[in-house]
Amino acid sequence: MDPLKLLSRSTKRSRPLSAIPSSSTLSNGQNGTPQSFNIKPKVGSKKRKRGPNDGSAADGADDLNFFGDSGSKPSSSKRKIESDQAKGLAEDDADQEDTGTLNGTQELSEEERRSILKKHKLKIIWLNQPTPATTEKRKGKENIKVKKIEKPSVFPQPVQSFGELRERYNISNRLAENIHEQGYSVPTEVQLGSLPLLLQEPAKYLPGELCGDSSHVDLLTVAPTGSGKTLAFMIPLVRNIQAIRRAKSTSTKSTSAIILAPTKELVGQIVNEGRKLAKGTGVQITQVRKGMRLSEADSEVQDSDVDEGTSGPVSTVKSDILVSTPGLLQSIMENERAAENEHLVDVKFLVLDEADVLLDPLFRDQTLSIWNGLSNQELRVSLWSATMGSNIEELARSTINDRRVNLESKGSPVEAPLIRLVVGLKDSAVPNVQHKLIYAATEQGKLMGLRQLLHPTTSTAEAGPPLRPPFLVFTQTIERAVALHSELLYDIPAEAGGINRIAVLHSDLSDSARDLVMTRFRKGEIWVLITTDLLSRGVDFRGVNGVVNYDIPTSSAAYVHRVGRAGRAGRDGVAITLYSQEDVPYLKHVANVVSMAEKQNGSTDGSGMQQWLLDALPTLTKQDKQKFKKHGLESRTSRGKEKNPKASRKARISTKSGFARKSENNRKGAIQGSQRRAQAEAENGGEETDFGGFEQD
Numbered sequence: 059m060d061p062l063k064l065l066s067r068s069t070k071r072s073r074p075l076s077a078i079p080s081s082s083t084l085s086n087g088q089n090g091t092p093q094s095f096n097i098k099p100k101v102g103s104k105k106r107k108r109g110p111n112d113g114s115a116a117d118g119a120d121d122l123n124f125f126g127d128s129g130s131k132p133s134s135s136k137r138k139i140e141s142d143q144a145k146g147l148a149e150d151d152a153d154q155e156d157t158g159t160l161n162g163t164q165e166l167s168e169e170e171r172r173s174i175l176k177k178h179k180l181k182i183i184w185l186n187q188p189t190p191a192t193t194e195k196r197k198g199k200e201n202i203k204v205k206k207i208e209k210p211s212v213f214p215q216p217v218q219s220f221g222e223l224r225e226r227y228n229i230s231n232r233l234a235e236n237i238h239e240q241g242y243s244v245p246t247e248v249q250l251g252s253l254p255l256l257l258q259e260p261a262k263y264l265p266g267e268l269c270g271d272s273s274h275v276d277l278l279t280v281a282p283t284g285s286g287k288t289l290a291f292m293i294p295l296v297r298n299i300q301a302i303r304r305a306k307s308t309s310t311k312s313t314s315a316i317i318l319a320p321t322k323e324l325v326g327q328i329v330n331e332g333r334k335l336a337k338g339t340g341v342q343i344t345q346v347r348k349g350m351r352l353s354e355a356d357s358e359v360q361d362s363d364v365d366e367g368t369s370g371p372v373s374t375v376k377s378d379i380l381v382s383t384p385g386l387l388q389s390i391m392e393n394e395r396a397a398e399n400e401h402l403v404d405v406k407f408l409v410l411d412e413a414d415v416l417l418d419p420l421f422r423d424q425t426l427s428i429w430n431g432l433s434n435q436e437l438r439v440s441l442w443s444a445t446m447g448s449n450i451e452e453l454a455r456s457t458i459n460d461r462r463v464n465l466e467s468k469g470s471p472v473e474a475p476l477i478r479l480v481v482g483l484k485d486s487a488v489p490n491v492q493h494k495l496i497y498a499a500t501e502q503g504k505l506m507g508l509r510q511l512l513h514p515t516t517s518t519a520e521a522g523p524p525l526r527p528p529f530l531v532f533t534q535t536i537e538r539a540v541a542l543h544s545e546l547l548y549d550i551p552a553e554a555g556g557i558n559r560i561a562v563l564h565s566d567l568s569d570s571a572r573d574l575v576m577t578r579f580r581k582g583e584i585w586v587l588i589t590t591d592l593l594s595r596g597v598d599f600r601g602v603n604g605v606v607n608y609d610i611p612t613s614s615a616a617y618v619h620r621v622g623r624a625g626r627a628g629r630d631g632v633a634i635t636l637y638s639q640e641d642v643p644y645l646k647h648v649a650n651v652v653s654m655a656e657k658q659n660g661s662t663d664g665s666g667m668q669q670w671l672l673d674a675l676p677t678l679t680k681q682d683k684q685k686f687k688k689h690g691l692e693s694r695t696s697r698g699k700e701k702n703p704k705a706s707r708k709a710r711i712s713t714k715s716g717f718a719r720k721s722e723n724n725r726k727g728a729i730q731g732s733q734r735r736a737q738a739e740a741e742n743g744g745e746e747t748d749f750g751g752f753e754q755d
């Protein structure tokens with residue numbers, strides 16, 4: 059009897075395997091569009107020329123390349139032809155039609171704009187309109203009139219093709235080329251909605267008399283994981299900085315934008331993406347590193363000069379865009395406080411990627427300290443995440459407001475509209491991931507379950523959706539990630555690469571070790587990467603087919619982000635959550651997200667998350683929820699080990715029983731003892747030295 063079959067008996071598979079279209083294999087499936095909601099983009103009347111260099115996400119050849127540079131990036135030979143094409147694009151405007159351009163100057167009526175935005179599930183609201191419209195509502199039986207503030211919807215003209223950007227928003231030829239060269243042709247939903255908000259003056263789409271005199275908006279964006287938010291904030295940054303530099307008569311460079319992200323891995327990735335986009339535009343993007351200085355005006359460091367290591371001589375950075383984790387930048391700003399951060403007075407754009415984490419207690423003080431330390435009166439902020447609680451939105455709004463009040467005493471701050479853009483259902487998992495909850499009863503059951511997933515040849519339809527490498531495995535703590543790694547180290551046969559195919563990544567590793575694992579995973583050398591929530595946010599491994607929650611995530615947002623490492627840019631993915639009896643009281647938040655994703659997905663055949671299971675799962679009190687979010691399951695932490703050693707032993711990751719472990723330890727001890735004795739004997743010319751007795755006076 060298949061043990062997993064037995065263990066998973068109480069849950070139903072979320073979708074029969076036969077229901078998965080054969081053309082979209084879960085391991086490397088790609089949809090024809092990078093959009094999550096699969097609505098065919100409107101293209102111009104001219105038929106798009108599709109050639110081998112098309113570079114669209116539908117390009118099947120890319121399926122073979124798990125970790126290609128772009129979801130839609132062609133092979134190297136293709137790239138060459140495409141880059142030649144792109145050069146032509148710079149020289150000849152007519153080439154734009156080859157990239158599927160809609161006539162960018164064509165104005166759509168409000169009705170048309172509204173309908174396109176609705177079809178793409180985009181909701182855009184003006185949060186701080188000065189004179190909000192109100193409606194009166196009767197509440198309850200008492201007929202109390204309640205004033206409800208109506209936040210007005212906004213309908214900018216959506217960007218339906220990247221070709222529009224040049225005509226309509228005056229982006230440079232070089233930037234247009236770079237977008238094309240990266241293989242991006244169809245904007246994703248978040249790009250479709252945010253680009254018009256960030257690339258034109260608010261008065262173009264808001265009532266001019268109400269929207270103030272700022273040429274940019276503050277923006278809160280909530281869009282699914284893997285939906286292309288990086289490109290959505292990077293294109294406007296590069297365009298705007300080019301415009302600033304054109305307008306400036308001096309050639310002196312100063313920092314115009316700061317991007318904050320919670321982890322070093324994500325910072326590195328943003329810098330890479332940004333540099334590809336800014337190539338040849340003159341816009342310089344730099345990753346802030348330990349030891350860097352921001353304030354010396356006399357030396358200018360080129361990106362290439364910056365030592366990749368963290369040590370070495372102190373370097374001064376004068377870059378257009380700085381990308382950093384909040385802790386690092388804050389400490390540099392603190393150290394240079396004497397200079398009043400003068401070097402940052404020109405910063406006009408602050409981007410918070412994974413904004414809800416950056417404003418969560420863990421990073422809040424550091425992020426706010428940077429935000430408030432930027433003194434430019436025209437500073438505009440944009441916040442991006444796949445999840446954003448109302449408390450985070452409230453905090454962002456009050457910070458913007460407090461800054462305004464603060465700046466009023468020093469001059470007249472430029473007020474700007476605050477816009478909220480939501481793509482799809484707020485705080486929900488990406489719709490193209492197939493979710494599966496597997497009941498594994500015990501800790502040992504989870505290990506067996508994972509082993510079964512590791513060996514797809516033994517997997518059957520009953521065992522769940524196929525999970526093909528490369529995939530990520532998430533654990534609750536570093537200790538558990540390390541333990542799981544050593545358990546599974548020899549599970550991949552030597553002829554398939556053995557221990558080289560499996561790795562662990564966590565924050566206790568050195569920076570260089572972390573970089574190495576990331577590079578090897580991106581290259582496809584590592585197939586199974588065991589990690590903690592360190593990699594749950596923002597990191598884009600284009601070829602990742604699936605995610606395994608070996609330990610359940612500690613909040614619904616954590617689930618959304620973890621599973622969002624798969625199913626990126628419109629591809630399919632699998633998310634498997636193994637849960638034991640101990641997890642059951644904490645499972646509801648995961649089950650709710652799965653159920654919501656299935657509804658969004660249109661799974662109405664009843665094969666998904668069953669209502670009885672949802673109803674049966676206990677709901678945590680607010681306090682317990684917070685405790686769980688902060689500490690996770692106690693028995694899996696070192697705190698729990700001290701408090702309840704028995705429960706902690708049960709939660710240990712190991713296939714061996716306590717008795718087997720004890721015998722093994724005894725055996726190891728005996729072997730070590732005999733080796734020590736033999737060594738000592740050899741050193742003492744064969745004399746017995748096990749115990750030399752006490753020295754006599």
Ligand SMILES: Nc1ncnc2c1ncn2[C@@H]1O[C@H](COP(=O)(O)OP(=O)(O)OP(=O)(O)O)[C@@H](O)[C@H]1O
Nearest residue numbers: 092242244245246283284285286287288596598627
């Ligand atoms: N218009 C597009 N066409 C095709 N691929 C795209 C497009 N825009 C972005 N991508 C690709 O989509 C992937 C995900 O992009 P990105 O990392 O920006 O997502 P994200 O929304 O920031 O995700 P997360 O919320 O997880 O941080 C990347 O591989 C990127 O190259």
